[in-house]
Amino acid sequence: MNKQSYLAAAEQHCLHRGCKLTALRRHILELVLEYDGVVKAYQVLADLQRERGVAAPPTVYRALDFLVEQGLLHKVDALNGFVVCSHFECNHHGLILVCEQCGRVEEIDASQFLGALKEVTEAVGFESREQNLLLTGLCKACHA
Amino acid sequence: MNKQSYLAAAEQHCLHRGCKLTALRRHILELVLEYDGVVKAYQVLADLQRERGVAAPPTVYRALDFLVEQGLLHKVDALNGFVVCSHFECNHHGLILVCEQCGRVEEIDASQFLGALKEVTEAVGFESREQNLLLTGLCKACHA
DNA sequence: AGGGAAGTGTTATATAATAACATAATGACT
DNA sequence: AGTCATTATGTTATTATATAACACTTCCCT
Numbered sequence: 001m002n003k004q005s006y007l008a009a010a011e012q013h014c015l016h017r018g019c020k021l022t023a024l025r026r027h028i029l030e031l032v033l034e035y036d037g038v039v040k041a042y043q044v045l046a047d048l049q050r051e052r053g054v055a056a057p058p059t060v061y062r063a064l065d066f067l068v069e070q071g072l073l074h075k076v077d078a079l080n081g082f083v084v085c086s087h088f089e090c091n092h093h094g095l096i097l098v099c100e101q102c103g104r105v106e107e108i109d110a111s112q113f114l115g116a117l118k119e120v121t122e123a124v125g126f127e128s129r130e131q132n133l134l135l136t137g138l139c140k141a142c143h144a
Numbered sequence: 145m146n147k148q149s150y151l152a153a154a155e156q157h158c159l160h161r162g163c164k165l166t167a168l169r170r171h172i173l174e175l176v177l178e179y180d181g182v183v184k185a186y187q188v189l190a191d192l193q194r195e196r197g198v199a200a201p202p203t204v205y206r207a208l209d210f211l212v213e214q215g216l217l218h219k220v221d222a223l224n225g226f227v228v229c230s231h232f233e234c235n236h237h238g239l240i241l242v243c244e245q246c247g248r249v250e251e252i253d254a255s256q257f258l259g260a261l262k263e264v265t266e267a268v269g270f271e272s273r274e275q276n277l278l279l280t281g282l283c284k285a286c287h288a
Numbered sequence: 289a290g291g292g293a294a295g296t297g298t299t300a301t302a303t304a305a306t307a308a309c310a311t312a313a314t315g316a317c318t
Numbered sequence: 319a320g321t322c323a324t325t326a327t328g329t330t331a332t333t334a335t336a337t338a339a340c341a342c343t344t345c346c347c348t
Binding site: 077078095097099100106108110112113116117119120121124125126127128129130131132133134135136137138139140143144 | 221222239241243244250252254256257260261263264265268269270271272273274275276277278279280281282283284287288
Binding site: 186202224 | 335336337338
């Protein structure tokens with residue numbers, strides 16, 4: 001999926017969810033898309049400043065938070081960063097793989113093992129709501 | 145396991161691994177043990193300052209990092225905090241459950257589903273090294 | 289005792305995130 | 319079109335989190 005169709009799909013996705021991908025939000029999503037893997041909020045902020053002159057942290061954080069809320073981005077807490085979600089359509093439950101060497105980020109669908117996970121958590125009476133699953137290691141290219 | 149025997153075991157654990165649980169590190173571990181769930185570095189710092197007069201962030205962070213490295217604590221990135229690992233002996237692979245309501249943290253052994261997880265990651269050629277698995281939701285008591 | 293390694297102290301600063309309030313744009317309704 | 323509530327954005331300041339860099343000490347080995 002190229003960037004233009006991704007953005008169009010993202011826009012539709014927001015509409016379906018009853019909110020809007022405004023110009024600013026779209027712009028910030030585009031800035032994130034420029035990167036391959038994880039992006040930091042302040043990188044995006046710097047990019048935005050380069051393009052618009054001024055911009056303050058809340059501008060960026062608000063947009064990023066919105067995009068996360070809509071499932072268009074994932075927050076990668078372990079790295080204080082954000083990454084594009086490539087399959088926001090499906091009610092995805094992703095597992096994020098971060099390569100320590102090249103920094104690349106891969107998001108894989110984890111539905112296979114989420115069943116097993118649910119069993120384990122339910123066994124202790126825990127009702128899961130949000131997930132934050134991340135692995136670091138070496139990607140295919142880097143450990144080959 | 146009470147605190148005294150935990151500390152003794154922790155000390156042994158470090159020795160076996162060829163390093164030392166110094167007075168400072170032990171002290172900071174004790175401070176973390178005072179809390180039920182997740183503790184922030186600056187909380188520990190404040191506690192330390194209350195007891196010793198002065199203390200600076202690096203003092204705390206270095207000790208916390210050491211304790212994480214030895215497996216005595218886990219870093220909970222999603223909350224910028226640290227939590228005691230209750231089973232540092234076994235080569236544990238934990239899954240951390242954080243209750244949104246009461247703030248309690250539970251660490252469960254996830255070896256059951258790590259097999260499934262390994263299958264999934266290996267399928268894409270990723271060689272995992274470190275894990276960062278966290279779920280938020282409601283604990284048994286809070287959703288009952 | 290000498291000397292390297294590990295640990296700790298100290299100061300300053302970098303990085304990440306949010307609070308609080310002001311202003312502007314949007315859209316629903318009359 | 320006009321008014322009004324809602325949502326979005328701008329702006330300033332501050333809080334929270336974490337690390338760099340260098341000095342000093344302690345420990346242990348020979």
